[in-house]
Amino acid sequence: MRREKMETILLSADAAGLEQAAAWIKNGEVVGMPTETVYGLAADACNPEAVARVFAAKGRPADNPLIVHIADMAMLPELVSEIPELALTLAEKFWPGPLTMIFKKKDCIPSITSGGLDTVGIRMPSHPAALELIRRAGVPIAAPSGNVSGYPSPTSVQHMVRDMTGKIAAIVDGGECSVGVESTVICFENEDTVRILRPGGVTREMLLTAARHAVIDPAILHELQEGQAVRSPGMKYQHYSPRARVILAEGDYDRFCSYVNAQEEEDIFALVFDGEGEALSVPVMTYGRDEQEQARQLFASLRELDDRGAGCVYVRAPKPEGVGLAVYNRLIRAAGFEVIQV
Numbered sequence: 635m636r637r638e639k640m641e642t643i644l645l646s647a648d649a650a651g652l653e654q655a656a657a658w659i660k661n662g663e664v665v666g667m668p669t670e671t672v673y674g675l676a677a678d679a680c681n682p683e684a685v686a687r688v689f690a691a692k693g694r695p696a697d698n699p700l701i702v703h704i705a706d707m708a709m710l711p712e713l714v715s716e717i718p719e720l721a722l723t724l725a726e727k728f729w730p731g732p733l734t735m736i737f738k739k740k741d742c743i744p745s746i747t748s749g750g751l752d753t754v755g756i757r758m759p760s761h762p763a764a765l766e767l768i769r770r771a772g773v774p775i776a777a778p779s780g781n782v783s784g785y786p787s788p789t790s791v792q793h794m795v796r797d798m799t800g801k802i803a804a805i806v807d808g809g810e811c812s813v814g815v816e817s818t819v820i821c822f823e824n825e826d827t828v829r830i831l832r833p834g835g836v837t838r839e840m841l842l843t844a845a846r847h848a849v850i851d852p853a854i855l856h857e858l859q860e861g862q863a864v865r866s867p868g869m870k871y872q873h874y875s876p877r878a879r880v881i882l883a884e885g886d887y888d889r890f891c892s893y894v895n896a897q898e899e900e901d902i903f904a905l906v907f908d909g910e911g912e913a914l915s916v917p918v919m920t921y922g923r924d925e926q927e928q929a930r931q932l933f934a935s936l937r938e939l940d941d942r943g944a945g946c947v948y949v950r951a952p953k954p955e956g957v958g959l960a961v962y963n964r965l966i967r968a969a970g971f972e973v974i975q976v
């Protein structure tokens with residue numbers, strides 16, 4: 635759906651701003667919504683025209699489903715036809731929070747929202763502005779990450795303004811995102827086993843406090859082969875990529891430095907951990923000390939590297955443990971699977 639360039643209004647996350655944002659959503663418009671994971675593009679999940687505007691604003695492939703956000707447990711049975719016991723236990727522990735669970739959908743979720751699947755991912759976000767916006771709109775809210783498709787996700791209102799000005803009705807300023815990577819997406823294999831389709835803020839270790847088994851889907855750490863079936867459509871696409879070429883380098887810091895210092899491409903940058911960088915002869919940016927900070931800072935760092943004119947970025951690989959698994963998963967995609975051992 636092509637539309638004229640529209641004025642995009644910046645709203646505060648106070649009662650007046652959220653009331654205005656909710657009115658736009660009830661009207662079938664799209665609003666930038668802060669959440670604790672990343673900013674999203676919020677629309678009425680049950681209104682196909684509104685959802686079509688989300689796909690258009692992002693340039694998102696039609697088979698990549700949107701996650702539907704709810705504000706309370708009463709909304710869940712309205713949207714899904716089966717709720718496993720384990721889902722209730724997980725909801726009790728991790729909602730509101732960065733966990734998306736896949737259920738069989740009811741007919742009120744249009745096919746455009748679910749990317750043509752008969753399932754739907756549901757999440758209850760913990761950001762107070764997101765919860766309040768859903769309550770005021772009075773509808774379930776479909777919201778993918780608010781970036782232009784393929785680019786790193788937005789974790790601040792400035793990122794949203796950059797990507798979405800002229801394309802959506804309004805953006806709610808809810809400050810910086812506290813988690814910084816998208817939600818953990820899981821589906822249910824049987825009564826005590828979940829499968830992690832996308833790693834995020836709720837880690838495998840956390841899931842194992844409620845589920846007996848938590849299988850890591852192979853697509854999280856490995857490139858899909860041509861024609862291979864995919865459980866999580868988002869894993870098919872090049873994703874999270876800045877304009878700069880990203881190369882993920884595994885190995886210790888000394889070897890990383892000698893390797894990068896010996897490279898001769900133009901506009902090389904290094905993205906390393908806090909406290910590192912002295913031994914490098916190329917411009918350096920850092921993205922945190924531990925995996926929590928790395929998750930929070932990764933996308934902003936990738937965007938800033940573009941702003942600084944990086945042509946090629948060597949990135950220190952995080953440990954793929956805890957929320958570091960989510961950081962690693964985003965980085966191998968940002969790198970188009972260009973992972974080297976130094």
Ligand code: AMP
Pocket residue numbers: 698699700701736748751753754755777778779816817819831832865866867868869
């Ligand atoms: P985003 O909206 O950008 O955070 O991406 C949402 C991702 O969640 C999609 O790309 C899918 O990989 C995953 N997802 C959403 N709904 C489903 C579903 N019904 N089945 C499997 N994966 C889903």
Ligand code: MG
Pocket residue numbers: 778779787816
């Ligand atoms: Mg996304």
